[in-house]
Amino acid sequence: xxxxxxxxxxxxxxxxxxxxxxxxxxxxxxxxxxxxxxxxxxxxxxxxxxxxxxxxxxxxxxxxxxxxxxxxxxxxxxxxxxxxxxxxxxxxxxxxxxxxxxxxxxxxxxxxxxxxxxxxxxxxxxxxxxxxxxxxxxxxxxxxxxxxxxxxxxxxxxxxxxxxxxxxxxxxxxxxxxxxxxxxxxxxxxxxxxxxxxxxxxxxxxxxxxxxxxxxxxxxxxxxxxxxxxxxxxxxxxxxxxxxxxxxxxxxxxxxx
Amino acid sequence: xxxxxxxxxxxxxxxxxxxxxxxxxxxxxxxxxxxxxxxxxxxxxxxxxxxxxxxxxxxxxxxxxxxxxxxxxxxxxxxxxxxxxxxxxxxxxxxxxxxxxxxxxxxxxxxxxxxxxxxxxxxxxxxxxxxxxxxxxxxxxxxxxxxxxxxxxxxxxxxxxxxxxxxxxxxxxxxxxxxxxxxxxxxxxxxxxxxxxxxxxxxxxxxxxxxxxxxxxxxxxxxxxxxxxxxxxxxxxxxxxxxxxxxxxxxxxxxxxxxxxxxxxxxxxxxxxxxxxxxxxxxxxxxxxxxxxxxxxx
Numbered sequence: 227x228x229x230x231x232x233x234x235x236x237x238x239x240x241x242x243x244x245x246x247x248x249x250x251x252x253x254x255x256x257x258x259x260x261x262x263x264x265x266x267x268x269x270x271x272x273x274x275x276x277x278x279x280x281x282x283x284x285x286x287x288x289x290x291x292x293x294x295x296x297x298x299x300x301x302x303x304x305x306x307x308x309x310x311x312x313x314x315x316x317x318x319x320x321x322x323x324x325x326x327x328x329x330x331x332x333x334x335x336x337x338x339x340x341x342x343x344x345x346x347x348x349x350x351x352x353x354x355x356x357x358x359x360x361x362x363x364x365x366x367x368x369x370x371x372x373x374x375x376x377x378x379x380x381x382x383x384x385x386x387x388x389x390x391x392x393x394x395x396x397x398x399x400x401x402x403x404x405x406x407x408x409x410x411x412x413x414x415x416x417x418x419x420x421x422x423x424x425x426x427x428x429x430x431x432x433x434x435x436x437x438x439x440x441x442x443x444x445x446x447x448x449x450x451x452x453x454x455x456x457x458x459x460x461x462x463x464x465x466x467x468x469x470x471x472x473x474x475x476x477x478x479x480x481x482x483x
Numbered sequence: 484x485x486x487x488x489x490x491x492x493x494x495x496x497x498x499x500x501x502x503x504x505x506x507x508x509x510x511x512x513x514x515x516x517x518x519x520x521x522x523x524x525x526x527x528x529x530x531x532x533x534x535x536x537x538x539x540x541x542x543x544x545x546x547x548x549x550x551x552x553x554x555x556x557x558x559x560x561x562x563x564x565x566x567x568x569x570x571x572x573x574x575x576x577x578x579x580x581x582x583x584x585x586x587x588x589x590x591x592x593x594x595x596x597x598x599x600x601x602x603x604x605x606x607x608x609x610x611x612x613x614x615x616x617x618x619x620x621x622x623x624x625x626x627x628x629x630x631x632x633x634x635x636x637x638x639x640x641x642x643x644x645x646x647x648x649x650x651x652x653x654x655x656x657x658x659x660x661x662x663x664x665x666x667x668x669x670x671x672x673x674x675x676x677x678x679x680x681x682x683x684x685x686x687x688x689x690x691x692x693x694x695x696x697x698x699x700x701x702x703x704x705x706x707x708x709x710x711x712x713x714x715x716x717x718x719x720x721x722x723x724x725x726x727x728x729x730x731x732x733x734x735x736x737x738x739x740x741x742x743x744x745x746x747x748x749x750x751x752x753x754x755x756x757x758x759x760x761x762x763x764x765x766x767x768x769x770x771x772x773x774x775x776x777x778x779x780x781x
Binding site: 229232233236240243244324325326328329330331332333334335482 | 558563623
């Protein structure tokens with residue numbers, strides 16, 4: 227096995243031993259399950275809580291299946307991304323600080339693979355957690371509300387996954403650039419926010435910015451027409467790959483060997 | 484042979500390592516001695532390819548470039564993945580060197596036994612003592628059977644018992660690798676080293692074999708007091724071929740003799756011949772510490 231795969235396997239093992247491989251998917255699962263359930267039982271919940279006066283009629287428009295999943299995804303985009311970044315912001319910088327990397331980098335391994343193994347692991351975890359959470363959301367939504375056409379679901383999920391990969395690449399890059407994991411995490415969240423804000427600000431004139439990935443994904447879930455889908459996918463994929471290899475290259479360049 | 488040639492490294496305006504050249508033969512042990520801040524760790528990190536030199540080369544058997552596969556490295560403060568067990572770490576380390584899982588496991592067991600860690604090898608490193616971690620650090624450096632071991636302060640942080648254990652391991656492992664290690668514990672250098680490199684302010688101030696260094700120590704010094712003590716008497720004594728150095732201290736004279744037989748007898752002869760009265764005679768042999776201080780001062 228190549229050094230890259232060994233180091234990648236070590237990342238998974240570390241996530242398992244630190245229970246990150248358990249609690250992180252659980253967070254996504256809870257988000258994915260709770261949103262359809264609370265939306266469905268909102269009326270009963272409000273009545274049980276006694277918050278409504280006697281005789282008041284409470285009616286909410288019945289959301290479509292797509293709208294339910296889009297709102298789940300809204301949770302993933304806020305809480306999910308935050309938790310993912312918090313869980314991994316010390317991944318590379320933590321090793322640099324604790325100097326556990328010294329005895330690894332003194333072996334015949336490439337510095338680039340060392341960083342890449344970490345980045346790929348975060349992407350794997352993101353895909354795993356998101357897949358699990360969305361799977362649960364789709365299941366409960368199908369039971370309570372109805373289904374979303376399969377190909378729409380796949381492309382919507384793929385788009386949001388691409389957004390998560392972009393965030394993972396940002397996190398890796400900022401961990402290479404900053405010595406502090408906290409700083410890397412903060413800047414990652416801030417730049418993800420800026421990307422989203424920027425793309426919605428320029429939505430009219432530049433309908434292909436990578437920051438649109440999550441909002442376009444929600445539109446797809448809700449089966450709304452989307453403009454500039456291909457451009458968004460291409461720019462999103464391009465930026466993710468670009469940032470990832472930029473991070474790997476910058477770390478590799480520090481190698482004295 | 485490992486050759487370190489004209490290696491220099493600066494951090495800003497500080498010359499951490501300044502034009503250092505020396506060699507280590509396989510099967511021998513070279514000690515890097517020097518006070519804190521002499522540039523020992525920087526030099527070892529350059530040799531282990533964890534730091535790039537500003538100029539100069541490190542070669543093993545004529546090859547430069549990425550030598551990491553030929554080198555086993557122990558940093559000054561080895562930090563392990565504490566969630567791994569000892570043998571997991573060893574196998575991971577071995578596989579990164581390209582060993583198969585089986586080879587790595589076999590090699591790990593062998594080294595763990597030599598390091599006296601067999602009982603702990605299946606326990607998480609988080610619960611290990613400092614001495615055990617240091618020995619694991621030694622063992623992980625050897626997992627790939629490197630031609631050279633680079634050890635940064637392998638004994639300095641240990642208690643006397645741990646120190647002895649690690650020195651014993653070094654003595655055993657010297658048989659099949661070249662060892663370059665740094666220390667500021669001078670008495671340890673005397674135990675295992677063949678060559679000694681004294682460093683100060685990034686420069687080599689003395690590079691000699693252990694015997695060579697000890698023969699400097701072997702030349703004994705004698706502190707004598709005579710009456711009357713005249714300048715003339717001292718000048719004549721200093722000119723004698725068996726006197727290396729003469730230092731006057733209050734009303735006594737410290738005579739450093741050339742090494743070799745009979746120098747002290749010649750001194751005694753000189754005293755009686757010149758007709759002065761001997762009031763004090765004290766012989767002492769400087770320890771490595773004294774040579775160290777002397778070399779560092781000169």
